[in-house]
Amino acid sequence: xxxxxxxxxxxxxxxxxxxxxxxxxxxxxxxxxxxxxxxxxxxxxxxxxxxxxxxxxxxxxxxxxxxxxxxxxxxxxxxxxxxxxxxxxxxxxxxxxxxxxxxxxxxxxxxxxxxxxxxxxxxxxxxxxxxxxxxxxxxxxxxxxxxxxxxxxxxxxxxxxxxxxxxxxxxxxxxxxxxxxxxxxxxxxxxxxxxxxxxxxxxxxxxxxxxxxxxxxxxxxxxxxxxxxxxxxxxxxxxxxxxxxxxxxxxxxxxxxxxxxxxxxxxxxxxxxxxxxxxxxxxxxxxxxxxxxxxxxxxxxxxxxxxxxxxxxxxxxxxxxxxxxxxxxxxx
Amino acid sequence: xxxxxxxxxxxxxxxxxxxxxxxxxxxxxxxxxxxxxxxxxxxxxxxxxxxxxxxxxxxxxxxxxxxxxxxxxxxxxxxxxxxxxxxxxxxxxxxxxxxxxxxxxxxxxxxxxxxxxxxxxxxxxxxxxxxxxxxxxxxxxxxxxxxxxxxxxxxxxxxxxxxxxxxxxxxxxxxxxxxxxxxxxxxxxxxxxxxxxxxxxxxxxxxxxxxxxxxxxxxxxxxxxxxxxxxxxxxxxxxxxxxxxxxxxxxxxxxxxxxxxxxxxxxxxxxxxxxxxxxxxxxxxxxxxxxxxxxxxxxxxxxxxxxxxxxxxxxxxxxxxxxxxxxxxxxxxx
Ligand SMILES: Cc1ncc(C[n+]2csc(CCOP(=O)(O)OP(=O)(O)O)c2C)c(N)n1
Ligand SMILES: [Mg+2]
Numbered sequence: 001x002x003x004x005x006x007x008x009x010x011x012x013x014x015x016x017x018x019x020x021x022x023x024x025x026x027x028x029x030x031x032x033x034x035x036x037x038x039x040x041x042x043x044x045x046x047x048x049x050x051x052x053x054x055x056x057x058x059x060x061x062x063x064x065x066x067x068x069x070x071x072x073x074x075x076x077x078x079x080x081x082x083x084x085x086x087x088x089x090x091x092x093x094x095x096x097x098x099x100x101x102x103x104x105x106x107x108x109x110x111x112x113x114x115x116x117x118x119x120x121x122x123x124x125x126x127x128x129x130x131x132x133x134x135x136x137x138x139x140x141x142x143x144x145x146x147x148x149x150x151x152x153x154x155x156x157x158x159x160x161x162x163x164x165x166x167x168x169x170x171x172x173x174x175x176x177x178x179x180x181x182x183x184x185x186x187x188x189x190x191x192x193x194x195x196x197x198x199x200x201x202x203x204x205x206x207x208x209x210x211x212x213x214x215x216x217x218x219x220x221x222x223x224x225x226x227x228x229x230x231x232x233x234x235x236x237x238x239x240x241x242x243x244x245x246x247x248x249x250x251x252x253x254x255x256x257x258x259x260x261x262x263x264x265x266x267x268x269x270x271x272x273x274x275x276x277x278x279x280x281x282x283x284x285x286x287x288x289x290x291x292x293x294x295x296x297x298x299x300x301x302x303x304x305x306x307x308x309x310x311x312x313x314x315x316x317x318x319x320x321x322x323x324x325x326x327x328x329x330x331x332x
Numbered sequence: 333x334x335x336x337x338x339x340x341x342x343x344x345x346x347x348x349x350x351x352x353x354x355x356x357x358x359x360x361x362x363x364x365x366x367x368x369x370x371x372x373x374x375x376x377x378x379x380x381x382x383x384x385x386x387x388x389x390x391x392x393x394x395x396x397x398x399x400x401x402x403x404x405x406x407x408x409x410x411x412x413x414x415x416x417x418x419x420x421x422x423x424x425x426x427x428x429x430x431x432x433x434x435x436x437x438x439x440x441x442x443x444x445x446x447x448x449x450x451x452x453x454x455x456x457x458x459x460x461x462x463x464x465x466x467x468x469x470x471x472x473x474x475x476x477x478x479x480x481x482x483x484x485x486x487x488x489x490x491x492x493x494x495x496x497x498x499x500x501x502x503x504x505x506x507x508x509x510x511x512x513x514x515x516x517x518x519x520x521x522x523x524x525x526x527x528x529x530x531x532x533x534x535x536x537x538x539x540x541x542x543x544x545x546x547x548x549x550x551x552x553x554x555x556x557x558x559x560x561x562x563x564x565x566x567x568x569x570x571x572x573x574x575x576x577x578x579x580x581x582x583x584x585x586x587x588x589x590x591x592x593x594x595x596x597x598x599x600x601x602x603x604x605x606x607x608x609x610x611x612x613x614x615x616x617x618x619x620x621x622x623x624x625x626x627x628x629x630x631x632x633x634x635x636x637x638x639x640x641x642x643x644x645x646x647x648x649x650x651x652x653x654x655x656x657x658x659x660x661x662x663x664x665x666x
Contacts, residue, residue, distance in 0.1 A: 101435050118428065126400070157393075163388060322434050323496075329571065
């Protein structure tokens, strides 16, 4: 635990750091389990991009919505989704957050306001508009955060969604995680403007801001401001956060289309190192920082052990749960 | 009881449901002005812009927003102006809406309706005349209703809006002007219950939406041949009242499936397969199908009529099924 003398602001910053460390170690563990053949299907990991999920998560209120992509473990965890249930989902064991029906690409936790991970590029931007539209109609002060990648800015759904959000003044914050790559192709090769999201938004009358996505405090500040605007009825904002994924597009991708120097330069800008240095500069002791890492590491290990020991799923469950009453009959 | 056109029945039902449940909201193109088929006439005036939302020409945004709002507790009714346009937002329908309840382990639900004008007969051409209910029938996770008359539009649309699962309602554009007595107040037709519109003992004619009318007219003509046809309105493709069709066919031993979508993989193929699998020994002649031809829909009146199913084709199919000396009966005897 953080030292008793710590200010609440400092304590919260340390908690965010711990969450980032935990997500990093969680993803590392998924990678290792993937290599052992334990993870079913692809696993799109987010090492290097943690500051965005955590920074945004830290300014979302309970009751707010967030929604993301197949690269969505971090975004679910950042809302408080139990990591054990996420890992069991990835491994196809009982106790998985989606009952083994969603897997890595569809992690969802309604209870935590994480309204799903979607694997068709761009599809969830209109859905995010719908969440925000519902909040607007009901007159609640809920805000929706919608995460997506740079590559998503070239599909039609992105353009339809940001236009709709802009004309209706929806309480949604679009967060583009620009990691410079689609799957294997650099975004610059397929987009004429340097900032694929932020440069397009103004054409729709949607205010946009760019931010260093590897700086959790900067993300917090920029997105927090956008959220308050949205919450106060000021409409949507698009935030383009620059970042980098340390690994391949998915755990199966060696990512040899990137140079070693490029990867190394980004690893120097690792968001965890950055947050740690900021905490140290604020006077958080090396000891407190180590405690955090040790705790995240122990927790990851314990979650993995429990997940691997969890019983297999009841295969009968595959054939139910298509309709909201739990059934799946299409005919009598 | 009031005499309503099919289009007015749609508008009246939307209004009834919106009065009943404040979570029902409308979203679509030009709906505030009443919609191109006047199926939302008067609704903006009655309910205002917080219930009736005009959109840009953005089908993905329309259907996706309806999905998101339904996940957040509303009951949106989205309009896709012409059902051919589903092709522009099929991802939202087939990959998102149809899957999200199942793939999230039941966490998220989509109690929404997407409705619009389906089918041909008005000379709108290849891109505005298709009957596309069979596109949807290939995708587990969405319910499909298609009313055959004004009163049916009232009952099925009300049921669709109240259903906790996503329902696509295919209204038939050639029926919008048709008129009949519609019950006042509550009229809800349970999804998944076909209607026997005319009892008969010799052959079962099964239709959906506009082909129900073809079946009824064919049944009248067939009386001249002393053929007593039973007419069934399927009403919904999902849930499918297979038991209703099977029971009828087990009695008559003969069936003509009349579908407007192309026959190459229309809903009739699915129903025919069920009959072959479950009523084979009750069939006295092979299952007959009358469907839209397997070709794009032309504009000129005579050409379009040659592509779409017609009363003549239904009568001919039923006659041939009932001809005890004909090739169909011969096939079964051998
Ligand atoms: C409509 C669609 N096209 C293609 C794909 C295959 N695909 C999956 S992820 C991806 C790259 C997306 O890039 P980006 O939006 O930058 O997100 P990132 O993976 O970098 O997080 C592609 C092409 C898909 N899932 N959906
Ligand atoms: Mg990318």
